[in-house]
Amino acid sequence: MNMLLTNGFSILKMPRDFRPMTDDEFFYYCQENPDHKFERDADGTIIVMGQTGGETGKRNSELNADLTIWNRSTRLGFVFDSSTGFVLPNGAVRSPDVAWVLADYWNVLSADERRKFPPLCPDFVVELMSESDSRRLAEDKMREYLDNGCRLGWLIDPKTETARVYRPDGSVQVVQGFDNILSGEEVLPGFQFNLALLR
Known part of the structure; x- marks a missing residue:
């Protein structure tokens, strides 16, 4: 190789x-x-x-913490960090920075499937861009998630303070400025994330 x-x-x-x-x-x-x-x-x-730097790791923790707190109160699914690989329907294995899977989908997996890379696409993903990430490649990855069954995706670029919200209908909403709040919409009912936490 x-x-x-x-x-x-x-x-x-x-x-x-x-x-x-x-x-x-x-x-x-x-x-x-x-x-x-x-x-x-x-x-x-x-x-x-590549491994992430301290700033990226800190931002990932903020996202995971808020999603985990919301999930504990709703018990609608399960939250996964960036060390989890998922086998998507197209055969790719991806590790989103933040992922959430509806309980109904997780509960039908066998114990072996849960122990290894789960063979499913998360319902919700977040990719947090680092200094070395290519925006084109990051956008390609977001489209791949949606093509494989993801129902909501956020691509967040702290450098430009821009968030892109991806939906299954193909629309991409650009949210400019970290003074905004992102919504989990119908996928994560009641979940909101204050982008100011990523500054």
């Missing part, structure tokens, strides 16, 4: 005759390499993700 570095992360390029890993093989590959974080494209290409 060859490794290429692009846009702050590495892409493992496979030889032409290389057989893509199965979901189980990829899961165990990730477990055997705990010092790295990986994602996998739908075509089997493995991406080595």
Whole structure:
């Protein structure tokens, strides 16, 4: 395997005759390499993700904390942090910075499916852009989530204080300024997040 570095992360390029890993093989590959974080494209290409800096980690914690507090009061689903990989219907494995899954979808998974990378697309995802992230690639990832069943997605760029709200109908709402509050809409009823917490 060859490794290429692009846009702050590495892409493992496979030889032409290389057989893509199965979901189980990829899961165990990730477990055997705990010092790295990986994602996998739908075509089997493995991406080595960079570690986040302190500011990004702090912002991720704010998002996860507020969503977890809301979820504890509603008990409608389950919250996952950025270390969780999900096998999307198209075969890609993604690890959103924040993810939420409706209880009805999580509860039908087997114990083995829950223990490994859950084979489902979260109902709600947040991607929080870091300094090295490409906006084009981040937007492609958001569209992939929606194409695979996500019902609401937020792409947040602290550098420009911009949030983009993605919905299944293909619409993208641009929210400019961290003096705004984002709504969980009908997917997360009653949930609101104050973007000022990310400053």
